[in-house]
Amino acid sequence: TDNGSSGETTDGDGGNNDDTGNNGGNDSSGALTAGGSSTVYPITNKAASVWGYNPPADDKEYWPQEKYGISTDKNLADYWASKYGFEAGKDGQPPFNVSIGLSHSGVGLTKLQKGQVDIGDASAPVDAELDASKSELEKFKNHVVGVDAQPIVVSKYLYENGVKKLKADTVRKIYTGKIKKWSEVDGYTGKDMEVQAIGRSVGSGTDTSFRANMLGSGDAKMPGVDIRKGENQEVAKAVGNANNAIAYMALAFVSKDVPAIALNFDGTTYEPGKNLSDKGYPLSRDLHCYTYEGTSKKEAAFLRMILTEFGQGQFVDPAGYATLSDSRRKEELSKLPETTN
Amino acid sequence: MSEAYSQDSEIVTETGVLGQLATVPFVLALGMILLGGALLFQWVSLTTTVAGVSVATVFGGLHVVIALSLFALGALSWQGSVDTTPSPSVSSVVAFIDGSIAAVISGLVVSQTFGLGWFAWIPAALVAGVAVFVGTLLLREDIGVTVPVGIFELVFGLVVLTGVIGSGWSWTPEGFSATFPGFIAIAILGLFGGLLTAWSSAAAYRGFGARGREFGAYVLISINTAILLFILARIILFIVQKGLDPMLKGATLWPPAIPFITNGNGLQYDINGIFPAVVGTIWLVIGAICFAVPLGVGAAVYLTEYAEQGRFTSIVEIATNGLWSTPSIIFGLFGYAFLVPRLGNTPSLLAGQVVLGAMLLPLVLITSRESLQNVPDEYRDASAALGVNQWETIKSVVLPAAIPGVLTGVILGVGRIAGETAPILLILVQDPFPSEAPKVLSSFTLQATPPFVVNDALLQPASALPYQLFAVITAGVSAPESVGWATALVLLIVVMSFYVVGIAMRIYFRRKLQQ
Amino acid sequence: MVDAPSFSAVRRSVDELETPAQIAAAVGALSLVAAFTAFIAAPTYVAFPLAAFIAVVVYGWVTYQAETARALSLLTTVSTVIILGLITAYLFIQSVPVVRKMGLSIVTDTVWRTSTNRYGLLTMMWGTLVTTIIATLVSAPLGIAGAIFISELASDMVREVTKPAIELLAGIPSIVYGFIGFMVLNPYLSNELLLPTSGSLFLVGVMIGFMALPTVVSVAEDSLTAVPNSMKSGSVGLGATDWQTTKSVTLPAAISGISAAVILGVGRAVGETMAATVILGNVTRLPDPLYDVFGNTITLTSAIASQSGVAIGRPTQLSALFAAGVVLFVIVLTLSIVSQAIERRMARKLGGEQ
Amino acid sequence: MSETIKEMDSEQNSSGSQTTKGETEERIRADWVEYDFDGQPALSVEDLDVYYGDEQAIQSVSMDIPEKSVTALIGPSGCGKSTFLRCLNRMNDRIKAARVDGNIEFHGQNIYDDDVNLVELRKRIGMVFQQPNPFPKSIRDNIAYGPRKHGELDTGLLARLLGRDDSEEEEELVERCLKQAAIWDEVNDRLDDNALGLSGGQQQRLCIARCLSVEPEVILMDEPASALDPIATSKIEDLIQDLAEEYTVVIVTHSMQQAARISDQTAVFLTGGELVEYDNTDKIFENPESQRVEDYITGKFG
Amino acid sequence: MSETIKEMDSEQNSSGSQTTKGETEERIRADWVEYDFDGQPALSVEDLDVYYGDEQAIQSVSMDIPEKSVTALIGPSGCGKSTFLRCLNRMNDRIKAARVDGNIEFHGQNIYDDDVNLVELRKRIGMVFQQPNPFPKSIRDNIAYGPRKHGELDTGLLARLLGRDDSEEEEELVERCLKQAAIWDEVNDRLDDNALGLSGGQQQRLCIARCLSVEPEVILMDEPASALDPIATSKIEDLIQDLAEEYTVVIVTHSMQQAARISDQTAVFLTGGELVEYDNTDKIFENPESQRVEDYITGKFG
Numbered sequence A: 001t002d003n004g005s006s007g008e009t010t011d012g013d014g015g016n017n018d019d020t021g022n023n024g025g026n027d028s029s030g031a032l033t034a035g036g037s038s039t040v041y042p043i044t045n046k047a048a049s050v051w052g053y054n055p056p057a058d059d060k061e062y063w064p065q066e067k068y069g070i071s072t073d074k075n076l077a078d079y080w081a082s083k084y085g086f087e088a089g090k091d092g093q094p095p096f097n098v099s100i101g102l103s104h105s106g107v108g109l110t111k112l113q114k115g116q117v118d119i120g121d122a123s124a125p126v127d128a129e130l131d132a133s134k135s136e137l138e139k140f141k142n143h144v145v146g147v148d149a150q151p152i153v154v155s156k157y158l159y160e161n162g163v164k165k166l167k168a169d170t171v172r173k174i175y176t177g178k179i180k181k182w183s184e185v186d187g188y189t190g191k192d193m194e195v196q197a198i199g200r201s202v203g204s205g206t207d208t209s210f211r212a213n214m215l216g217s218g219d220a221k222m223p224g225v226d227i228r229k230g231e232n233q234e235v236a237k238a239v240g241n242a243n244n245a246i247a248y249m250a251l252a253f254v255s256k257d258v259p260a261i262a263l264n265f266d267g268t269t270y271e272p273g274k275n276l277s278d279k280g281y282p283l284s285r286d287l288h289c290y291t292y293e294g295t296s297k298k299e300a301a302f303l304r305m306i307l308t309e310f311g312q313g314q315f316v317d318p319a320g321y322a323t324l325s326d327s328r329r330k331e332e333l334s335k336l337p338e339t340t341n
Numbered sequence B: 001m002s003e004a005y006s007q008d009s010e011i012v013t014e015t016g017v018l019g020q021l022a023t024v025p026f027v028l029a030l031g032m033i034l035l036g037g038a039l040l041f042q043w044v045s046l047t048t049t050v051a052g053v054s055v056a057t058v059f060g061g062l063h064v065v066i067a068l069s070l071f072a073l074g075a076l077s078w079q080g081s082v083d084t085t086p087s088p089s090v091s092s093v094v095a096f097i098d099g100s101i102a103a104v105i106s107g108l109v110v111s112q113t114f115g116l117g118w119f120a121w122i123p124a125a126l127v128a129g130v131a132v133f134v135g136t137l138l139l140r141e142d143i144g145v146t147v148p149v150g151i152f153e154l155v156f157g158l159v160v161l162t163g164v165i166g167s168g169w170s171w172t173p174e175g176f177s178a179t180f181p182g183f184i185a186i187a188i189l190g191l192f193g194g195l196l197t198a199w200s201s202a203a204a205y206r207g208f209g210a211r212g213r214e215f216g217a218y219v220l221i222s223i224n225t226a227i228l229l230f231i232l233a234r235i236i237l238f239i240v241q242k243g244l245d246p247m248l249k250g251a252t253l254w255p256p257a258i259p260f261i262t263n264g265n266g267l268q269y270d271i272n273g274i275f276p277a278v279v280g281t282i283w284l285v286i287g288a289i290c291f292a293v294p295l296g297v298g299a300a301v302y303l304t305e306y307a308e309q310g311r312f313t314s315i316v317e318i319a320t321n322g323l324w325s326t327p328s329i330i331f332g333l334f335g336y337a338f339l340v341p342r343l344g345n346t347p348s349l350l351a352g353q354v355v356l357g358a359m360l361l362p363l364v365l366i367t368s369r370e371s372l373q374n375v376p377d378e379y380r381d382a383s384a385a386l387g388v389n390q391w392e393t394i395k396s397v398v399l400p401a402a403i404p405g406v407l408t409g410v411i412l413g414v415g416r417i418a419g420e421t422a423p424i425l426l427i428l429v430q431d432p433f434p435s436e437a438p439k440v441l442s443s444f445t446l447q448a449t450p451p452f453v454v455n456d457a458l459l460q461p462a463s464a465l466p467y468q469l470f471a472v473i474t475a476g477v478s479a480p481e482s483v484g485w486a487t488a489l490v491l492l493i494v495v496m497s498f499y500v501v502g503i504a505m506r507i508y509f510r511r512k513l514q515q
Numbered sequence C: 001m002v003d004a005p006s007f008s009a010v011r012r013s014v015d016e017l018e019t020p021a022q023i024a025a026a027v028g029a030l031s032l033v034a035a036f037t038a039f040i041a042a043p044t045y046v047a048f049p050l051a052a053f054i055a056v057v058v059y060g061w062v063t064y065q066a067e068t069a070r071a072l073s074l075l076t077t078v079s080t081v082i083i084l085g086l087i088t089a090y091l092f093i094q095s096v097p098v099v100r101k102m103g104l105s106i107v108t109d110t111v112w113r114t115s116t117n118r119y120g121l122l123t124m125m126w127g128t129l130v131t132t133i134i135a136t137l138v139s140a141p142l143g144i145a146g147a148i149f150i151s152e153l154a155s156d157m158v159r160e161v162t163k164p165a166i167e168l169l170a171g172i173p174s175i176v177y178g179f180i181g182f183m184v185l186n187p188y189l190s191n192e193l194l195l196p197t198s199g200s201l202f203l204v205g206v207m208i209g210f211m212a213l214p215t216v217v218s219v220a221e222d223s224l225t226a227v228p229n230s231m232k233s234g235s236v237g238l239g240a241t242d243w244q245t246t247k248s249v250t251l252p253a254a255i256s257g258i259s260a261a262v263i264l265g266v267g268r269a270v271g272e273t274m275a276a277t278v279i280l281g282n283v284t285r286l287p288d289p290l291y292d293v294f295g296n297t298i299t300l301t302s303a304i305a306s307q308s309g310v311a312i313g314r315p316t317q318l319s320a321l322f323a324a325g326v327v328l329f330v331i332v333l334t335l336s337i338v339s340q341a342i343e344r345r346m347a348r349k350l351g352g353e354q
Numbered sequence D, E: 001m002s003e004t005i006k007e008m009d010s011e012q013n014s015s016g017s018q019t020t021k022g023e024t025e026e027r028i029r030a031d032w033v034e035y036d037f038d039g040q041p042a043l044s045v046e047d048l049d050v051y052y053g054d055e056q057a058i059q060s061v062s063m064d065i066p067e068k069s070v071t072a073l074i075g076p077s078g079c080g081k082s083t084f085l086r087c088l089n090r091m092n093d094r095i096k097a098a099r100v101d102g103n104i105e106f107h108g109q110n111i112y113d114d115d116v117n118l119v120e121l122r123k124r125i126g127m128v129f130q131q132p133n134p135f136p137k138s139i140r141d142n143i144a145y146g147p148r149k150h151g152e153l154d155t156g157l158l159a160r161l162l163g164r165d166d167s168e169e170e171e172e173l174v175e176r177c178l179k180q181a182a183i184w185d186e187v188n189d190r191l192d193d194n195a196l197g198l199s200g201g202q203q204q205r206l207c208i209a210r211c212l213s214v215e216p217e218v219i220l221m222d223e224p225a226s227a228l229d230p231i232a233t234s235k236i237e238d239l240i241q242d243l244a245e246e247y248t249v250v251i252v253t254h255s256m257q258q259a260a261r262i263s264d265q266t267a268v269f270l271t272g273g274e275l276v277e278y279d280n281t282d283k284i285f286e287n288p289e290s291q292r293v294e295d296y297i298t299g300k301f302g
């Protein structure tokens, strides 16, 4: 493809490439841009900031090569970029910068389609997010970088008063507006309170996958939602501030104040910290980094870093997500263009 | 002296005993207002004890003591043992307020305490309201001002003292999702009763009559303003308290360094900072000024100096005032629909500059126009009488004289746009926590194809201080709450300094003009 | 005695502008129109006509400075009008698709559903109405009282502190209010008033009322100060107290200015965005019952701010947000025009006695 | 000019004042200007100093103002005439920069005492200003304003409900005041029109009527005709002379002719706020004691 | 008052005008007031009407203004004096409501012709206003302002670089004008101070100096001393008399004494914008033809 083969010409300016001319080599405009899902953001953002920092070979904290069986004297970004023939940057700068935008999966994919970003982060598959023709969808190239076992979280008060585990059906009833009071929930022992069901913005991957995985379709109605927040972080804060809230979000944002609960699907109980990341967990979902019309070398250099054991261990796992199995990792790596050395 | 002048001692009236007596409920009322505020802010709780007495009891006691002293004031004045000048009746406004309070109280009692429906509480409220309204109207002013308030205070006091409303009490009004706990109810009764008492005892202080009413009104208005100013101070102080420490984290006096302000966000920094946003804001402001000042001042010159007052000028006036009041988010929408597709199809600094410039434009125009109009016509006449043409006059006399006003307007306007988030949400930002600031100066390049001069930094996304705060709220994975407070503090400092400079300049130049 | 011939200098050729100037003016105008067209149609090529225009201006400045200056100032004026025109035009154009789809029901429908592309604005209009009413109840009485304090009651020293302080209040950015609301007040209300959801119309209303306060205070104060002192002295000279004078002379005389102040304040409240966006739950559902101010819904502004991000991939939803913008714009423009008319009336009324 | 004044003189003395003409007392102190007159003083000013900030606008002025006569204050611009006048009913209190020292006695009481009731004082000593300043209300409301504020009239819905309606008294009061101010005939058919619609001269007479409505004893007028055309001016002048039969009138004017035409006694202030001469009006214009006053009167300056 | 005028008279006639005294020509038309004088007219006004909207402010006035003398315009307030004066250098063009009919000839050319160059006209016919109106610039810049704008002086950085620096000429010009306006001694040590720091009288003389800087032939003055104190006024009056040796001065004043003191001929306007009488100043004040003028002069009104 055009972008892929020309390698260095990819830039973030999108449609009007001739506007700013061919400037793949220089530092600012040659940046690799990604954007979209706030679920994927912790992964790509971490990777991008380490990339931008470009730690030298002896930086054990950020560039622990031996641990992953890599041996090089190159700086981190120089090393990964060199796999696709990029020269090391000046003065310890990475060969090119990576900037990660934050919005929602749908937005990231649309921007990717319009050429406004190079990589579209998404926490739901493109066909669930975009209403587009098959041929159009085929132009999106899917790279799965990790797996989110989407948790259901509740306010601390609820957690301490019996809501440590819910049946999937109860959650469904809450979000479809059939359960309005916590007293209607089995096992709840606290004072009677209304349910505050928190949702993510329509159009976010989290919302789409929750509807698809919990309610059966990405378009399913959720009349029970009481408030909607734009990003995972806001959801976490809202749940933390309340004592009657329940929410779905990304695993990375779970904390002491925003505890995840166990879910029972048809008799199987998935417990956070135990088997939530199991393959069978119905709310688990792949985290995607889409590229458009093939994968350019710049994109490949960055994605390859994330898809190696190093990236999985350094970026995906610390963010709280499940890493890819070795076989999936190999499969994903094989989708990237051949390295040039 | 002729008989027409018989009542001549009247021009002298003394603030007598009543004045001193009235200070008692007045001071207590102020105390109750403060205490009510403290309760709302949760600086004290109902169960806090002061000298062995719980705050709730203190409230009840204050109400009752106030009630008794108000009765005393009324009685003394009625009896004529002190020198007062009450009108024969209270004003209908006072009667109406008393009636409304009575209506609310009885309505609430009937509906909430006895749990009766609208068929009961509406008539009850009406009857009580009308009765108190008419009753108050029939009273002489001194009684009408003190006694009803005293009765309300007595009721409030008894309700609190007897624990009918206390820390365990709560009330969920029908149809509302809120539940009012006892401490809020008591605080509100305290504030409300305090204001009523302050007014009533202030009127008594001046012996009722016109002067009493004046003092009563002034006391209420002054308390209102004091509360406003308190809230302002509280907001600012709160942000300083919360934000100062994180802002100064790692700061050193010598060499002077505040890493939070001079660092970007990234692993290369020990302390993550908001430098890119600071720089972004600076460039936004510069760009907006470059866009708005020539346009605004030029249009102001045309409108004041050249144009004849007519349809065109009134269209422009409507347009500028319309622009001025257009919600900022609409500028953002416009920028997204119109500018972004034309400026490289990506959020960019340039788009932000133009949009903020468009927001700044009307303010610059309005204030420039005002200050051009304030340039005395004498200067123009003097110049014209010397045979100097209009443009030279404008250039050499009118504009220089108007510059202070224009400058003030620009500074205040910049203060406003520098704090705007809504318009830049869609058109400026990509990365919520950038590590590098836009390098505008070093990015100018020439090229052979149109548009010949390009500046990549201008066409790239950037960040800005107010957005940075928004990012903490929405995307704070990499930024703890304290970073938000620190950012808020920096933003406040930046915006407020524009305002302080602008307001100070305006005061200074106005004063100079008056001399 | 005066040398008569030198007086001929008093006379000057009738066709004041010689041909080169006329040509230059024409070229300048043409190139400007071309530049503007280019920016609308093909932004890349703006450079050519723009360069031509700059050349003409430079030429004009050197040779006919006065005329060029006048023309440029006219140009800036026209540009200002065009900018408002563009904003209006783009808002309307972008909202056409959804209006075409929804018809009039766009302002009567409460359903907002992306999966079926049905976008009714009624919910957010209700949210805006409720928050604006609350904001007005906060800002109008407090603001007018503040204005009376500053203009009629404060001593010089107190005024010099109070007035700037209240103006400073206008400088606190909306997002800072939002941040405080989100971080501190939302939890306070949830915990103390046991609100079932985070954020409420009440809190937003009070906050934007507070934000509108400085506008109300300073405009109302201006109009109180504009009441001629001679009028006030007339009342005081009759033995009326200052408060009677304020109530019976100053306030009635300034009433139009004060209503303008309140209307401007309302305009600010209607357009206030970030605080609402951050504090509210932004769920497109009416509060139940409708008057439940402690409930949650969405406002026109917060709908635009919270959904424009997600709507980028959905043309109809985006168009619906522009329609929300149109509604906002129409409301605010109407308010602005009404307040201007009122202020003119006040000027006329007070000018009448001079 | 001296002729003119004489002409006027014969007419003007018809009003109540019986002034001792042609005599000037010995000065008691350098800054004390004495003027002997029969009858009662309405106001006695003693040793009045007024400062605006650091600047002194009135320099220890002492004078008695006789009741039921017209006293004119003349002097060049900025000499402190208005300042002095405003002291007489403490309207200067409203100017924050102004500081007043000295005594002004009104019925034996110093109006600058701390516990003076300004409301009562200003009812008794009314004021008419240079610019006509009617309220933007109806003519009726303008006249009834003062009495209503003082609780002497009770109209409106509520009063009617309570059976305390004073509409009739109000009607009478309005008519009486407007007649006294010689404007009744011009406005009696439009009492409910806005007063701002009247001409300047009518507005000024309305303001005089308004001032009369609270039944003052003294009326202070600060250049009441300077904003008016000659015809309106002459109406106001006639009115002032009529008023002096019942009221004590103190008038500031910048027109010496006007002072000569209508006043019984004239006080001349000169720059710096000094009262240089105070005497029977004829005396001042025909044969002033002080050379400076003579220079001023004859137009050597000013 | 008549004495006063005589006193002044003897001094004032020292300046160049030789007026025919005591004679008034037959009126050619009802509204034509003729005044014969020797010497050249600097300006001849013929049949001038001025309207503000529908209101007529000047009613077909015709008069010749003799050169190198002081012509005073007097009349009651609002009679159109200022309006008439502003017509003489077309400053009335700047008032949008004003409409002017009639001819004013200056060196044989009608200044109301369409193709008159206003810049040149106003250089030749300068104007001094009632309120001193120096620019908020240094004293030097005030004086040099006119010449600089007319390109007669070229100073500043650019001029210096190009070797066209006229600083010396400027220095001379400033000195000459300030000396002519009798203010040099008071300000020569602070030419770079802001002109707004001067006293009112100094400011007014500065404005006169500024007016002289463009070398006018005629100087129009609209109540130039009315905002000033007596001492400053007398300085300005002396200056005006000096200026009349070289310039034609037309002055509006509201002080008859001032007109009597300094003018050679006086035109009396009365309400409605009529020119009622125009003659030698002595004649006007001692023995006016018209009864209305006499009434006005003797203070019967105004």
Ligand SMILES: Nc1ncnc2c1ncn2[C@@H]1O[C@H](COP(=O)(O)OP(=O)(O)OP(=O)(O)O)[C@@H](O)[C@H]1O
Pocket (backbone or CB within 6 Å): D052, D057, D075, D076, D077, D078, D079, D080, D081, D082, D083, D084, D095, D097, D254
């Ligand atoms: N409010 C004020 N603040 C400061 N100075 C004042 C104020 N009012 C008057 N003055 C000064 O006090 C002096 C006397 O002023 P005043 O107005 O009493 O004079 P006046 O004789 O009435 O003059 P005029 O004939 O112009 O009305 C003047 O020098 C004036 O500048």
Ligand SMILES: Nc1ncnc2c1ncn2[C@@H]1O[C@H](COP(=O)(O)OP(=O)(O)OP(=O)(O)O)[C@@H](O)[C@H]1O
Pocket (backbone or CB within 6 Å): E052, E057, E075, E076, E077, E078, E079, E080, E081, E082, E083, E084, E095, E097, E254
């Ligand atoms: N700009 C204007 N617009 C409308 N009417 C005007 C204007 N200027 C003056 N007039 C009217 O024209 C008439 C003459 O005014 P003008 O100022 O010439 O009088 P004047 O003799 O100079 O009076 P004064 O002695 O008060 O300065 C007055 O009735 C005045 O109201």
Ligand SMILES: [Mg+2]
Pocket (backbone or CB within 6 Å): D081, D082, D083, D222
């Ligand atoms: Mg005065």
Ligand SMILES: [Mg+2]
Pocket (backbone or CB within 6 Å): E081, E082, E083, E222
């Ligand atoms: Mg005039």
Ligand SMILES: O=P([O-])([O-])[O-]
Pocket (backbone or CB within 6 Å): A036, A037, A038, A039, A040, A103, A104, A105, A106, A122, A123, A200, A203, A204, A205, A206, A207, A231, A232
């Ligand atoms: O932010 P999302 O991952 O939910 O699209």
